[in-house]
Amino acid sequence: MTKKDMLKLLHNEEPVLRAEITALYSVLDHKLGLHGADVPITFGMDEKALGSYMPPSYDNEEQFQFSLFFIGFCMNDQLTKADRVNLYKHEYAHYMTRHISIPEKYNWQPGVHGSAWKYCCSLIGAIPSDYYIEDASIKKIDYDSVLTRPSVDHKQVQMLDTYRTQKMYSNIENSKVKYEVGDVVTHPKFGEGTVQEIEKQPSSVRLHISFGDEIKIIDQKWLVKTGYKKVAER
Template structure:
């Protein structure tokens, strides 16, 4: 796929920016793994260690890829990278007590980090916002008036938790599953990928590749593990 061929270039661009920020703030964000996906409702994310996953940055190629129909502008793409770096900063550097009064993923600590890197201090993407002059002093002192932000933050945490669950391998090679169409099958191979786990299941002479998440959601019966 054309978009996937762009990942080395995008990775180099992001790491170059993060190296500059690392040098300025004495951090190591440029050393953190960067992954890419094809999400339609999320531009990017910074994920901490935990819930079965390792720390990493993640970006959707459907927004930052050059081959898509309407990619982000250069300025908005840069702002996105800074937005996620600010999330990394809020968990990896000392935040002044005056900037710890508002909780949440996009609370005062994160907005303080945005002020340091020059990112738009707003939770959701708006085209052209990267070119605006933001009054960080006002943003840091005033609470968010949108009462749904806390709910959105909770929703985002729940969604991120669900995504992390998708990368935890919950089956074993040799384990049997009972498929409603193909009958009983045996897992012969497991592939763990960024954001998902795929199972290669042999049904008779044929091997089917099925997403583990789908298998769990449909509550396929699990059999005993075969032993040679």
């Protein structure tokens, strides 16, 4: 099977996975009086993080994102149902930290995966670990001890998610050069331009593009986002 065929197969699974997640979130919503099932769910092919919850921000709509790379059914080492459910709950707990009031006594540990998040995990039966623990059994979790003192590190098998990872990954993505010197691009306002120089930054790529006699410096991320296409690709 080619990579393209595999991607197609994985994308075909999106409706099934979406239904699985929405059904679970509806049950949790009902229990907690929340609206997590209404938050858009997107799927990516992230190989660095299994999932993420993005709170609403100036740039982005609130959303859940899951990696088909890990949860897709056609992968050989796909997550088990129990692990998938835990992943969905893990992200839902992040959503909860934004939408429920956290009792004062659970604010002692800061951080995205701090005590407030762990408190949310305890309400929905999610494993309060920011790492993916293979074969972790929910029955073994002693929430009382997790919620009252710093946790002892489990054997950390694979990173589940973290905002940091997500951020780092998007920085890596943003710093990948997607254009070449000499590429002709079109701009809605400036018309056709030619890439003259590529400037690599730690988390971005700046393109120097000539439009007639004028050189404009434009962030590649913005170009890609606005569908500012290479002429050859149209």
